[in-house]
Amino acid sequence: MASSSICVYCGSRPGADPVYMDVATALGTALARDGHRLVYGAGDVGLMGAVARAAQAAGGETFGVIPGHLMVLEVGKRDLTTFVVTETMHERKKVMFMNADAVVVLPGGAGSLDEFFEVLTWRQLGLHDKPIYLLDTKGYWQPLVALIDHVIEQGFAAPSLKSFIETVPDLPALMARLVR
Numbered sequence: 001m002a003s004s005s006i007c008v009y010c011g012s013r014p015g016a017d018p019v020y021m022d023v024a025t026a027l028g029t030a031l032a033r034d035g036h037r038l039v040y041g042a043g044d045v046g047l048m049g050a051v052a053r054a055a056q057a058a059g060g061e062t063f064g065v066i067p068g069h070l071m072v073l074e075v076g077k078r079d080l081t082t083f084v085v086t087e088t089m090h091e092r093k094k095v096m097f098m099n100a101d102a103v104v105v106l107p108g109g110a111g112s113l114d115e116f117f118e119v120l121t122w123r124q125l126g127l128h129d130k131p132i133y134l135l136d137t138k139g140y141w142q143p144l145v146a147l148i149d150h151v152i153e154q155g156f157a158a159p160s161l162k163s164f165i166e167t168v169p170d171l172p173a174l175m176a177r178l179v180r
């Protein structure tokens with residue numbers, strides 16, 4: 001059994017720079033190697049597919065959650081340790097989050113941002129205290145960090161908002177912080 005479950009939010013596309021796929025693959029391998037269960041969106045495309053295939057190849061447990069309407073678009077990966085199909089995106093996010101001890105956000109688009117902001121808001125409201133990590137591959141998340149600083153500077157959030165997120169520069173820094 002896995003020592004902890006790590007929810008990974010990431011793109012269903014590979015991104016413009018091959019390093020994003022490389023880091024997703026390395027993350028999947030590292031999670032499995034360290035005995036963590038991967039919890040993710042159950043797709044077999046983009047960064048999602050890369051992290052899952054790598055975790056599987058390294059013998060790790062995988063827990064995927066996908067809404068029925070995305071089975072074709074995201075190529076639902078049925079060969080996971082646990083494969084859950086939900087009716088809605090809201091249910092997907094809830095099941096993923098409830099089955100994780102920490103959240104890691106890799107590069108991604110609107111869906112990854114939606115997932116990130118939801119768990120950040122829940123943390124701000126005191127609904128959980130799970131760690132949230134931004135894996136800042138090649139500075140990908142720096143514009144988001146600047147936006148959060150701006151939100152705080154403009155008085156729309158308390159400075160504590162930033163303390164709910166840890167931005168890590170690379171995979172070794174992330175792995176050193178994950179709970180075991």
